[in-house]
Amino acid sequence: MGRLSFWGLQMRALVTGFDPFGGDEVNPSGLAVSRLGRQIGSVTVTAVELPTSYAQSAKVLMTAIDETRPDIVLCVGQAGGRTELCLERVAINVQDARIRDNDGSQPIDEPVVAGGPAAYFSTLPIKACVAAMRAAGLPAVVSNTAGTFVCNHIFYALMDMVRQHRTPIRGGFLHIPYIPEQASRVGGAPSMALDDVVRGIEIILETSASRTEDIRTAEGQIS
Numbered sequence: 001m002g003r004l005s006f007w008g009l010q011m012r013a014l015v016t017g018f019d020p021f022g023g024d025e026v027n028p029s030g031l032a033v034s035r036l037g038r039q040i041g042s043v044t045v046t047a048v049e050l051p052t053s054y055a056q057s058a059k060v061l062m063t064a065i066d067e068t069r070p071d072i073v074l075c076v077g078q079a080g081g082r083t084e085l086c087l088e089r090v091a092i093n094v095q096d097a098r099i100r101d102n103d104g105s106q107p108i109d110e111p112v113v114a115g116g117p118a119a120y121f122s123t124l125p126i127k128a129c130v131a132a133m134r135a136a137g138l139p140a141v142v143s144n145t146a147g148t149f150v151c152n153h154i155f156y157a158l159m160d161m162v163r164q165h166r167t168p169i170r171g172g173f174l175h176i177p178y179i180p181e182q183a184s185r186v187g188g189a190p191s192m193a194l195d196d197v198v199r200g201i202e203i204i205l206e207t208s209a210s211r212t213e214d215i216r217t218a219e220g221q222i223s
Contacts, residue, residue: 011043011209014070015201016061018077018150021052021102022221028179029076032197040202041208043072048153050075052102052150054095058157065161065169072170072208075125075158076201077151079175080182083202085133086143087126091156092119096148112156115120120159123209124172138200139192146173170208174201 015036017029033047048064050057065073079086093116095107126142133140146152155173162171176197183191 002143005201011072012068012070013040013043013045013074013209014048014064014068014200015045015070015205016050016064016073016075016154018050018052018057019102020077020107022099024178026182027052027078028176028182028197029122030079031179031194032176032201033076035150035194035198036201041166041204041206041209045205046070050154053099054105054107054150054153055103057150057154058161061154061158062161065165071212072124072205073158073161073162074172074174074201074204074208075151075154076153076176078118078178079151080178080186081189082175082177084141084177085192085197086141087130087204088122088143088146088155088173088175089126090119090121090144091152091159091173092148093117093156094141094148095153098149099195101150112153113160115158116156120156120157120163122155122172123162123170124204126172128211129207132203132207133200136198136199136203138196138203140200141190143175146175151175158162162209170212174203174204176200 017033020027097106100106178191
């Protein structure tokens, strides 16, 4: 049954970040999603922190999807050294860890899903989202590599869940830079204010919801 508001369809979004890893005390992705409002425009938002774990992260994500029944899922992760908000285009079916995850696991050249496709593409309107972030004065780009650590793992797992889910879900992944307090500890690496990261996430949700509503409106006119 549709979720209707006065203005049209009421969207639900699930946004995830990760807990700290690699010896760091903070993870800006977890901090950013915890700051999101419960309502962003027409979008009702649920924020969940995932463990930086190959074995556990997808299980927590699947439970959150089952509980929230979202229309949009955006997973967010840290990519230290990047200078922009990087909306990822593609997840690949490879786990190849440079460091151990928080469970001590370090898979090398293993698939995310045995027998799964080589890659999945994001189903978010990534170029429209990047354009909207840039219009708001935020450095943003479409990225073509989500790496091979737990970020890519959860992006691939998400899109595999989306493919099999009984109702349509738009899914994707955002990589974010360090925040200033991290950059100061690692010798002046690029960083971005946490408020700007939060605003970028809000814009992605707003833009994705608007494009999803446009699609559904068109489908309703055709049927």
